[in-house]
Amino acid sequence: MFLTGDCSVVTDLQDGTRTFTWYVSNPINNYGVNINIGDYASFSEVFPGEKGNLDCDYYVLKANLDKAKNQFKEVSRMLKAFEHWFGPYPFYEDSYKLIEVPYLGMEHQSSVTYGNGFKNGYKGTDLSGTGWGLKFDFIIVHESGHEWFANNITYKDIADMWIHESFTCYSENLFVEYYYGKVAGAEYVRGLRKNILNDKPIIGKYDVNNEGSSDMYYKGANMLHTLRQIVKDDEKWRMILRGLNSTFYHQTVITKQIEDYLSKAVGLDLTSFFNQYLRDIRIPTFEYKFKNNTLSYRWTNCVSGFNMPIKVSLNGKEQWLKPQTEWTNFSQTAKDLKVDVDTNFYVNVVKNKE
DSSP states (O other): OEESSEEEEEEEOTTSOEEEEEEOSSOOOGGGOOEEOSOEEEEEEEEEETTEEEEEEEEEEGGGHHHHHHHTTHHHHHHHHHHHHHOSOTTGGGOEEEEEOSSSEEOOTTOEEEOSTTSSBBTTBOTTSSSGGGSSBHHHHHHHHTTTBTTTEEESSGGGTHHHHHHHHHHHHHHHHHHHOHHHHHHHHHHGGGGOOOOSOSSOOTTTTOOOOTHHHHHHHHHHHHHHHHHOOHHHHHHHHHHHHHHTTTEEEOHHHHHHHHHHHHTSOOHHHHHHHHHOOOOOEEEEEEETTEEEEEEESSOTTOOOOEEEEETTEEEEEOOOSSOEEEEEEOTTOOEEEOTTSOOEEEEOOO
């Protein structure tokens, strides 16, 4: 048997039975508790992390021990990448554990469950369609990413589940980037866009146990990838992600706290940005046109006041534009100008033939 936490006391009773007392030393959200019973074999390793030695314990069915010893090498790779991006693993005192189960997996705190068949991808497939998704075990990486976003930083209301799933889905491409480069990571997260539904807002209804759209995964990840482009500084972005985990360490939060933190850290009022991507189902559209050799542009299909800056290439030269919802003219004449919008922004692009 295995349960979240550690067995601290085993009491032998007079009737020949035993009582096992289990505990976790850190705060834990109620859905982060689980129990697993099986004919398990176990093995362990120690990960040299940012806060010292982290005990990593693995429990799998005996018949799968050899496969697990090979596939679970992914854990140390995951920990190395995520401590780089997010800061120290949040539960050193309770160790890290990975346990085989008969379902796909779940982010139980310090006791991640695993049922991905000991193969890379999501049950052997690449959710992004780019090939990069087969470079890692999706369940080990994704469910472990929740140790930072879900178990360390936890929503107060399920309507704000995007705080868990958007950041954790986004963590997948950060893992890819850490090992295969920035281009690979960007290709992976952009590849996930084919799974976006834009059916309803990412944020659900409050106080009625209602979660938002499943777009909290793929759209949420692309929202964060878009925000990274606005920051324009990869090291600053990494410090923002680490700052989230230290500022809200072992706390329950609401969306406004995360929005306010990011606005302050980025140095921009991101109100319309989050209203667009979290509370609206439309993909903002960068519309542009030429008239009298002048380039004009604006945002359409968007919330009121949407003013996200965007990076474009004008005849191969990088340029940052600041569109509003009203037409803005480019400052230079623009005869035969070729406009290419950076594909790392999750937007649509329309050339107006007016």
